[in-house]
Amino acid sequence: MKEDKEFLKELSERLEKALEISPDCELCPRKCHVNRLKDEKGFCKTGRNAVVSSFGPHFGEEKVLVGKHGSGTIFFTHCNMACVFCQNYDISQLGKGKEVSAQELANTMLELQKMGCHNINLVSPTHCVPQIMEALLYAFEGGLKVPIVYNTGGYDSVDTLKLLEGIVDIYMPDIKYGNDERGMRYSSAPNYFSVAKSAVREMHRQVGDLKTDDRASPSKGF
Numbered sequence: 001m002k003e004d005k006e007f008l009k010e011l012s013e014r015l016e017k018a019l020e021i022s023p024d025c026e027l028c029p030r031k032c033h034v035n036r037l038k039d040e041k042g043f044c045k046t047g048r049n050a051v052v053s054s055f056g057p058h059f060g061e062e063k064v065l066v067g068k069h070g071s072g073t074i075f076f077t078h079c080n081m082a083c084v085f086c087q088n089y090d091i092s093q094l095g096k097g098k099e100v101s102a103q104e105l106a107n108t109m110l111e112l113q114k115m116g117c118h119n120i121n122l123v124s125p126t127h128c129v130p131q132i133m134e135a136l137l138y139a140f141e142g143g144l145k146v147p148i149v150y151n152t153g154g155y156d157s158v159d160t161l162k163l164l165e166g167i168v169d170i171y172m173p174d175i176k177y178g179n180d181e182r183g184m185r186y187s188s189a190p191n192y193f194s195v196a197k198s199a200v201r202e203m204h205r206q207v208g209d210l211k212t213d214d215r216a217s218p219s220k221g222f
Contacts, residue, residue, distance in 0.1 A: 002140045007166075011137055014163045018130035027160050028080040028126050029195045036130075044080045044127035045095060050135075051077035053088075053097035055108050057117050062172075064212070065119060065149065072117030072146065074108060076124045081153050082188040083176065092124065102131060106138035113146050119170065121149040126156050129163065136167065147220065150203075154196035155189050161202045169220045170210070171203035 002008075021027055022036040032042025039047035057070025065071045075088065077097030090096045100108070109120050125132055136148070147169035154173040175196050177183045183192020210221030 002145070002167075008137065008140060011133065011140070011167060014167070015130065015133045015137065018133055018160070018163055021160075022130055027129055027157065029155055029157050029189075029191070030080060043082075045078045046127050049099045049101060050105060050128040050131035051095070051097040051099050052105065052108070053077045053091040055112065057112070057115055058121065061121065064210075065121065065170075065172075067118040069116035069118060071119055071121040071149070072109070072112030072115070073121040073123055074105075074112075076122070076128050078127060079124050079153070080127045080189075081155050083153075084186050088124075102134035103138055105131065105135035106142060106144075109135065109139040109144055110142050113144055117146065119147045119149050120144070121151055123151045124153065125150055126152050126160075129160055133163070133167070152199075153187075154199055155183075155187075155192060156195070156199040158198050158202045161199060161206070165206045169207065171207055171221075173200055173203060175200070 018027070019037065024033050025036050025042060026033070030043050034040035034042040037048055041047050053075045055074045058073035059066050059070050061071045061073070075091060077091050077095055079092040082093065086092050112120060122132060148167065149170045149172055150164065150168045151172045152174065154175045173196070176187065177193055180191050180193050183189045207221050
């Protein structure tokens with residue numbers, strides 16, 4: 001169970017590893033090498049703390065995630081991609097949102113669970129992995145039990161994903177292109193498809209095919 005002392009100890013150790021990467025940031029494939037802990041900002045324009053644009057029960061996701069009470073969606077501001085067609089351009093590129101502490105982010109997760117949401121759906125989480133892990137420590141200690149969904153554009157580092165094994169329950173990558181050239185042209189993402197293929201393999205290795213609980217809600221998988 002995620003509130004167990006052994007699990008929380010493991011999560012704390014994983015968080016330390018993520019924070020060790022942050023002063024010379026290589027959390028995503030861009031490897032900007034900025035000091036995030038000193039609030040330096042690279043491509044994702046995010047420093048020490050995560051920035052959140054909005055949160056709440058969301059009914060526009062895949063039906064299996066939404067259920068009766070909605071998916072507990074948290075939209076992170078900024079992104080490690082720059083898609084010219086982004087439907088959330090004001091969030092991903094213009095930076096609409098509010099900076100939050102780890103405790104504030106944890107409280108948001110717990111509030112969504114209290115509202116009856118079937119999961120915590122982290123939208124565009126790639127550039128905020130340490131901040132999310134930090135918040136989850138507080139949230140699990142506070143009684144968070146619903147599945148964690150990692151809702152990503154697929155431009156993820158395998159090494160960073162490995163830190164999330166056993167923490168993320170459901171991976172939901174939105175693979176945008178089938179070759180590297182288009183990824184660079186339309187999202188300014190070097191080697192996009194090559195990176196995404198490796199990321200998807202790692203995600204599936206961790207959680208396997210999608211599994212549902214006795215209410216037909218997804219509990220784990222890809």
